[in-house]
């Protein structure tokens with residue numbers, strides 16, 4: 833239901849309806865893939881590719897992360913994904929999630945880390961996609977998947 837204040841002109845009324853519809857659509861898209869869905873997705877990916885051994889305590893989107901697609905703090909079990917990934921293909925978001933989940937099990941980017949990540953079948957494809965995004969942006973400080 834969209835309530836309209838009394839005594840609006842037809843034009844005002846239409847504008848009001850459009851504003852309300854835009855707000856609803858924005859809420860809808862946030863609900864469709866917010867932090868809750870991100871955490872559920874991480875849980876599903878962990879179960880599917882890492883035998884459920886990667887158990888993050890928090891998984892969330894962040895907007896203050898401009899040099900990394902994703903990051904994690906293993907001691908806290910927290911994973912953060914850059915909001916820049918929003919709107920990218922699901923397999924790319926899943927790759928970054930898998931990458932950070934794998935860091936909960938193996939720190940650094942040694943052979944053991946990449947062997948673990950081979951479980952996710954679209955790792956190479958997703959890395960290629962992200963490299964392409966970076967190349968296209970031609971930013972002096974391109975974002976990349978990188979962690980301490």
Ligand SMILES: [Zn+2]
Pocket residue numbers: 931935940941977978979
């Ligand atoms: Zn990493």
